[in-house]
Amino acid sequence: MEEVEEFRYEPKSVKEIFIEMKDTVELMVDLAYASILFGDKEIAEEVLELEERIDILNYQLMIHGVLAARNVKEAEQVIAIIQMANAIEDISNAAGDLAKMVLEGIELHPVIKETIVEGEEIIGRIVVSPDSVIVGRTLGELDLATNTGVWIIAVRRGKRWIFGPDESFKIRAGDILIGRGTRTSIEHLKEIARGAIRVVGNERA
């Protein structure tokens, strides 16, 4: 019975760890670009903290994986998980390298910031006015990623940063949203956030 329980437990755990790793590293890359764009050391520090989190998750994943393998086929499958996790960790390290450029106060060439705001997906800063229809609503209700094409990667509230805000995060007037999306989608969300557009996605205001 113990074996069966372990077998049923491990894959779920591995999956949860793996999904957290993938989501975290995507956030890290976005935050790394944001830290460079805004020259913001607090965002850069967060990237390095997430890099440590990735290291821990990757180690946990390897422990779970190695314990789960009972035969050659399973061992091969576990090795594929470890290979994929290592590739994700490489991306995490690259994001960390980008963040370190900011922390080390390296002199940045103007093209660096231009690259971040002129590519296909860009990072933008959206100020929320008291008049906006998004005030008082949660990110889960608004589903901005689906309805406007903008992913909210961080929020500046007064002197505080909220990184990777979750679905329960409620937007307040004065919040500064840091988002990733197309230029058009960022501009569209800016119009919603300043109160000029009163509809989010397919909703009616």
Added chain:
Amino acid sequence: MEEVEEFRYEPKSVKEIFIEMKDTVELMVDLAYASILFGDKEIAEEVLELEERIDILNYQLMIHGVLAARNVKEAEQVIAIIQMANAIEDISNAAGDLAKMVLEGIELHPVIKETIVEGEEIIGRIVVSPDSVIVGRTLGELDLATNTGVWIIAVRRGKRWIFGPDESFKIRAGDILIGRGTRTSIEHLKEIARGAIRVVGNERA
């Protein structure tokens, strides 16, 4: 005069190369996950071809950068560009490592595919029906990234793949779109693509 011309020419070139690198590596990561999800070796081959392109772009960038530096301040700025380009190349290599897992025919654990379709941003496959309002329209006109939150990273047309389709790409009935977005946005686009929803974003059909 020659110096001035060179000075005005180089930064523009560096910027174009740099933006292409950043956009390409983002496409590579998406395609790498898609190649794993669908077990598709053609997509994986494309990732490796793009990895070679990144190597060339990075080398060009370094040549331009080194030639452009005239004093210590400029040299420092150029080094920052090279550091950032190296981080982008690290991500490109990681995407290449993911693609190689597919090409080497490695036995994949089920959690690998589950991770790609259960994270915050997922990869989805959208079949275009003859009845859909998107048939006959270009990706530029539709701006699906803004209007539905889905980035189209590849299109399967008959036996052919189109990778990273541009704005002029016109959708045909029978196309299979490979997109990256939230689960909700992928589901929404599927409804549009099968003709059940006849409005894209804020448009009227």
